[in-house]
Amino acid sequence: MINIPGFSLNKQNLTLKNHLLEELSRVIDNGGFILGENVKLIEESIAEYCGAAFGIGVASGSDALYLSLLACGISPETEVITTPFTFFATAGSIERAGAKPVFVDIDPETWNINPSLIEEKISLHTKAIIPVHLYGCPSDMNSIMEVAHKYDLKVIEDAAQAIGALYRGKKVGSFGEAGCLSFFPTKNLGAFGDGGMVVTSNREIAERVRLLRVHGAKPKYYHQVLGCNSRLDELQAVILRIKFPYLEEWSKRRRKIASIYQELLSNLEKDKLIKLPGEPERAYHVYHQYTVQTDKRDELKVYLKEHGVGTAIYYPLPLHLQKVFNRYGYRQGEFPVAEAACRQVLSLPMYPELTDGEVQYVAQIINNFFKK
Numbered sequence: 001m002i003n004i005p006g007f008s009l010n011k012q013n014l015t016l017k018n019h020l021l022e023e024l025s026r027v028i029d030n031g032g033f034i035l036g037e038n039v040k041l042i043e044e045s046i047a048e049y050c051g052a053a054f055g056i057g058v059a060s061g062s063d064a065l066y067l068s069l070l071a072c073g074i075s076p077e078t079e080v081i082t083t084p085f086t087f088f089a090t091a092g093s094i095e096r097a098g099a100k101p102v103f104v105d106i107d108p109e110t111w112n113i114n115p116s117l118i119e120e121k122i123s124l125h126t127k128a129i130i131p132v133h134l135y136g137c138p139s140d141m142n143s144i145m146e147v148a149h150k151y152d153l154k155v156i157e158d159a160a161q162a163i164g165a166l167y168r169g170k171k172v173g174s175f176g177e178a179g180c181l182s183f184f185p186t187k188n189l190g191a192f193g194d195g196g197m198v199v200t201s202n203r204e205i206a207e208r209v210r211l212l213r214v215h216g217a218k219p220k221y222y223h224q225v226l227g228c229n230s231r232l233d234e235l236q237a238v239i240l241r242i243k244f245p246y247l248e249e250w251s252k253r254r255r256k257i258a259s260i261y262q263e264l265l266s267n268l269e270k271d272k273l274i275k276l277p278g279e280p281e282r283a284y285h286v287y288h289q290y291t292v293q294t295d296k297r298d299e300l301k302v303y304l305k306e307h308g309v310g311t312a313i314y315y316p317l318p319l320h321l322q323k324v325f326n327r328y329g330y331r332q333g334e335f336p337v338a339e340a341a342c343r344q345v346l347s348l349p350m351y352p353e354l355t356d357g358e359v360q361y362v363a364q365i366i367n368n369f370f371k372k
């Protein structure tokens with residue numbers, strides 16, 4: 001029986017394993033386990049890749065968001081605007097910084113924050129906007145930066161799913177004050193554990209994040225501000241350094257897989273049975289996920305599973321309806337586009353090691369489902 005998991009690293013790891021073990025063993029021999037040479041080198045490579053002057057390795061993508069907010073001066077009693085249709089960490093980091101997450105509904109085409117709805121949510125307390133480049137698809141940064149400039153708001157990009165994506169020829173993460181990356185194992189550039197990075201071209205913000213990740217100490221044992229322990233681990237940095245040279249190639253392969261899905265499922269889209277992910281004009285999508293939307297989502301998921309195909313739902317509950325945010329009084333129906341997406345989206349298998357044949361098989365099963 002055919003088995004195509006929703007996600008797998010097995011093939012990739014097999015190819016890289018010997019090289020990884022050699023380099024890891026070098027660190028074990030040399031020591032330097034905290035903020036060593038490998039962290040410094042991957043910070044430089046990734047900052048340059050993202051078109052930013054500085055890269056600061058931190059313990060996770062979540063901490064990259066949290067520390068960026070602190071470095072941008074986000075404090076209690078302020079508000080930060082973001083999308084309700086994202087991984088929890090986006091809004092969780094706002095809450096952790098003591099600010100209030102203020103949600104804005106999404107664009108039904110891209111599932112990213114709808115820039116035309118931002119202005120009406122800006123108050124005297126609003127200090128920043130966090131756009132998320134969901135599934136690897138760039139947000140409409142022109143419109144977002146325009147509103148931000150008009151109201152003097154900081155922009156912190158959640159690029160956890162979108163390393164390498166371009167908007168108008170420019171890398172995501174380089175538009176705002178800071179860009180936040182995650183190296184969680186399933187991300188487009190994944191470590192073997194948690195890891196993250198802040199990229200920025202603002203020297204002051206870079207220095208603040210660098211200070212915050214070591215408990216605000218400068219010099220060591222003299223604490224200037226309240227930070228935390230949040231560093232990119234040296235061993236994870238080794239893994240990232242080995243994988244990083246493949247990233248462009250992997251992104252291209254993801255785009256190729258997306259084009260096969262697109263070709264084989266476009267008839268269903270024409271018949272309005274399914275919505276496929278589009279690529280906005282002048283954007284370079286890196287397809288962290290290949291996500292489709294259909295009102296038969298739950299049945300389709302079961303059908304695919306019966307035919308050996310794994311899928312996932314990112315995300316089943318929008319953030320404004322999460323229990324942890326109850327006290328803000330957000331209501332069901334307040335963000336209808338995001339709520340519909342939560343009921344209807346399904347992410348198909350998407351990783352560079354999928355073969356064309358496997359992708360064709362998944363598309364075939366989906367076509368069969370709608371012909372039943």
Ligand SMILES: *Cc1c(COP(=O)(O)O)cnc(C)c1O
Nearest residue numbers: 060061062087089160161182184
């Ligand atoms: C993964 C992810 C994060 C958090 O990254 P971690 O490294 O898991 O902490 C934040 N935002 C989005 C959109 C993500 O997908």
